[in-house]
Amino acid sequence: MSTHLSPPVTIRDVAHAAGVHVSTVSRALNPDKRGMISEEVLRVVEEAAQRLGYRPNRAASALRTGRTHTIGVLVPDITNPVFPPILQGIEASAAARGYFVFVTNVMDHALARPVVERMLAQQVDGLVMAIATRDDPLVDYLQKAGMHTVLVNRADESGRLPAVVSDDRLAMKLAVDHLVACGHRRIAHLAGPQNVPTGVARRQGVEQALRDRGLELAAVVECESYSREAGRHAMEQLLAQHERPEAVVCCNDLVALGAYDLLRAQGLRVPQDISITGHNDMPLVDMVDPPLTTIRLPHRELGWRAAEMLFDEIEGKALSASTVVLRPELVVRESTRRVTP
Template structure:
């Protein structure tokens, strides 16, 4: 005959073991209220909870407070090296507040609405989204549903939702200014998808930076996605246009690596024949041949700031749908050269 299943440890059991009132345990184990308890009592309660193997009943807590202490995060491509550090920042903020994070990979934009509906059904307290498209109807749906939502790495051009982004236009200005200072005049652009806010902003940034220098964009090819293969295809299109450029500003590092692939296949050298710049400073681009000149972004801070803004929304501390813009920096390596 099997032994009876032991009853789950309750908050009353922890209170008895710690020698304190049940309400004290409740506050000590609540991320929102633990600041009301002294460090000494917190230690006693947490030690008792660990010793007894106490696990909070999240379902019961959600019924009492109306919160599940979970948030959802939607990213467009988890294999893109940009997103792991963003997720690390989100998770660091969430862990400090006792929240659990659900992460979903949404590569197909048509699946975004069903995924969000599933998140709502799970009663998440809020969402951090890195998948917003231009004029995205999903934003209106989330507003109508009353779901706390913060965008990260992409901003809503209409300003309906708060967002944390890097300054895409400044990033492209840094790249263009570097190339112009190195003597380049025929500068081309491998642009990101134009249905994505970052793709549009970076293209506009390149064009404006060139105008500021009295130059025009030599040529442009649009990438279908932020991927290495898309960069290879776009670079082939670019080289088929008119006179070969002296330098190419790429919308991201993966696209730049695709450009490397195509140039190498055609017997062209970087930077001797064409200088190349990227964007993101993803891991290992300092180890490719040649090491990539690129734009470094504070990815972890992007995620952390976005999560902090979301928790302010959840706690009723946010007053408006503001956009936080973080500053990028240029990292010069060996994929660009000075020409006479």
């Protein structure tokens, strides 16, 4: 027995069922214009659309308006616990405006350009990027392509694109000041990759905070990535090549957990032998042994503000590229200790 697909429900069908003009249905189903319609008419139109099983024709809408009501989001590592709450913030902003979000994991930055080109081919209305590197040619490409773009978590150091970031230098100052207040003087740093803005800013933050206290950085080892394995390897290098520090400021929580692993393997205790601090306050670091002293960031707000800035760009409301800097917060737990004089 053959089956025949029913023709798709059109906006005219909805208008006929609701007893209103086609233009009224168009406005009622458009998030940007539904405020022009009374609540009663909105209810009638939405009920009719739901009853008939109406689905908007996004392709036709894009041809008519020049917008697809989609945005792309590029993150460097979707498994990093930092990024899910950032994505939640982006999606909350997008949903409120009737936008759909495409998320792409770009672990190899060499793939960033092809991914962006694919996004452009899909005619996304804009991009939120968490993958920017220092002097990134992708920024030039996006500007030349005329693509609305906002950076999140990592800023463009030249200020060419708008960005929403946390204050990395202040974050490291909070960690260093805490360790100095605990009596530590020989403080080392496991730095983030120096090809990304966050790695550079956090290292500079540690160095400046120590100078402000009249201290020198005991040692610094650059991590290959923001990962647990990279933290373990960097901690191993630190202990092998330098005098053992009293405390270590880690560039993020995963690196701090890698440092935990190495210290435990070498029979050293946190914080009795070495105090450790992290950065990000990712989920469950309050449940590791010992609970990690770290820096808390407003990750969801980072994502939400970045999306809001992007929509301002898309709607022509943004006057110029700007950087929004959110304040971090020190969270003291049990991985740091006060030194007895």
